[in-house]
Amino acid sequence: MTERDEAPPTAVEQRLMRGVERAAGVSDHLVHHPAPNGARAFVNAFFGDRLDVSGSPLAHTMGVRRRGRSVPLTEDGLAAAWPAATGDVVVLVHGLVVHETAWQRGRFGQRLEEDLGFTPVTVRYNTGLRISHNGHELDRVLTALVAHWPVPVTRIVLLGHSMGGLVVHSALAQADVEADWVPLVSDTVTLGAPHLGAPLERFANQSARLAGRLRHSRPLAAVLRARSVGIQDLRYGNILDEEWDGLDLDDRSGRRVDVPLHPGVRHLAIVGLLGKRINSRVARLIGDGMVPAASAQGSGPHSPGSRRFAEGDVVVLPGVGHLALVHDPLVYAAIRERLGHRPDPRSPDAEAGQEGPGR
Template structure:
């Protein structure tokens, strides 16, 4: 851990503990209010009100002092650790490169990454290419060293919420990962991306578009084909990058090289879990105790809020109250000339059963994973470019042989050419 990271860990932990204390106080208050209401109904307010007033005062002081104490203690511990690390030369590895610490960091970034970018910037990773547990410099020399066998065909991989690039090996064991198999069988050089999943999807989409501009320019050999693969939230980032505004100095050249996109378990129409969090905030924020009880949920990252409906552009959320759970998506058209594929997971053994339709892979139902057509809004995917894998949960798709087979089939050079937007609209 670096000195700056230790200091920021203290800040982030202190803020989180203070908010957690506020949440506990809210739950305590809701239970207490219910008990006092029952006693008041039996004995009258003259008996219970003085007791309740005194209890509320003691509770406020106790929880307030506890929250501030935990916050201060965490910040002091982080500051003291940072001083010690700086005194010894600050030679330790970054938490971003550690074998174990990055997992906790990835989860924390997914939950609070937008706040970290402001208050604890050393913990908020910039979008970057990773290989061999290191960040790769996007120069011709840096890429040539990291990819000695670089070929003209590239596959870029985007992980999901609360994950890192190492998630592509989750559950694989000794079997080849999806990137490894596609590299071996189809010659697609794997480029794994790490990014701050707590940021807005549209912000990460813009960051990805900028990164690809640099990557293509610096790649050791001339790029012939570019494939974009996104798991869960990563699929939204892929589609966001494709519609990101061009830089002021001209057009994005990498978009002309994209032959295919594949989204795996991506909530194109949002996630029921994210909508449940939004509903909890709306229902419980009607009084002070309720607002305290859902304080941690309210403070969830902007990236999680984007999963409520599947936002991909700034226009989908800009100008709206952050706690507004309405669907304000603009549904930008997918670019022409690119094959867009979706792989769906269902926990049941049957594709058409009620469980498959409603539960999907436990996090994303099929209608969302396939961006099912809405009124006057066509799907992003042709029917023949969607595939369902049965008997698999959301994270299981990262190591599923069925998913690997569909990736291989979709991305094989023998795949059919892309269709225009008009043909896609007419088919769905």
């Protein structure tokens, strides 16, 4: 752990947290309301690591949510929440600055239930914490979910938007080789996930370094450096503890570990573009407005070959921005097309998956 991970909130941050707590409310009977939900998600994104250290009730914890409320990961709790549960489960993992209700507009979960018989399960988590920490937590949640699901689980699909896509792959990369849920995963689908990092975070890091050198801009540097470690993980798309543990937070080169896409699982990357062509300058620079096209599909001059999505596992959607990826009809059509075809258990990839997850 670095000093930044255990540093208590500053006086300014404490005042901000208290103000938001008063405005948003923190009791569980209110968190289903859009206003406190949105406020908490925003504060968690930027200060979630500090909230967690201070034990603030404003901090989100990784868990399953249904209609805004926590679902106990017990047989009774899950059965009450999903009385008509099926064996095919799709787990939806939201991105930075938002919460699980971000999926409501596009109704991806409900539509997969209606069209393909999946039971949708949404999770909420603290996006200000390390992505690798949230990967550990998602592993814990999925372990309990499979153990106590009302019917035997036959198939799991992991669907993640933006940071959520990295959390999904982090959970697979860190899961124990004997984890019951891993062999049940047939597919991962990532929507605009920064597999190779996000230029905006690299720009923020560089701006903080430069601002810190000048006396008059040091307050700005302090504000930029206060951003959470979860946001800072987006600089290079870190998904393992080894990629950040002991590393200077101002480091400009990063420490990348070659984490192969999990064997035995089909991996689909959906890439949004503000421009019309994936090889255009717009696509290279800003992609969907937040994540460049190359990062969203794990390809680039310095990307490890084992991390790149195969050409047939990439869907490029011109005219679809980063936030629209969770509700655009074209995105849902691509997801439905992939999941509507169950993987052949006799295929080489499926057989490789029986060996368990790799690190």
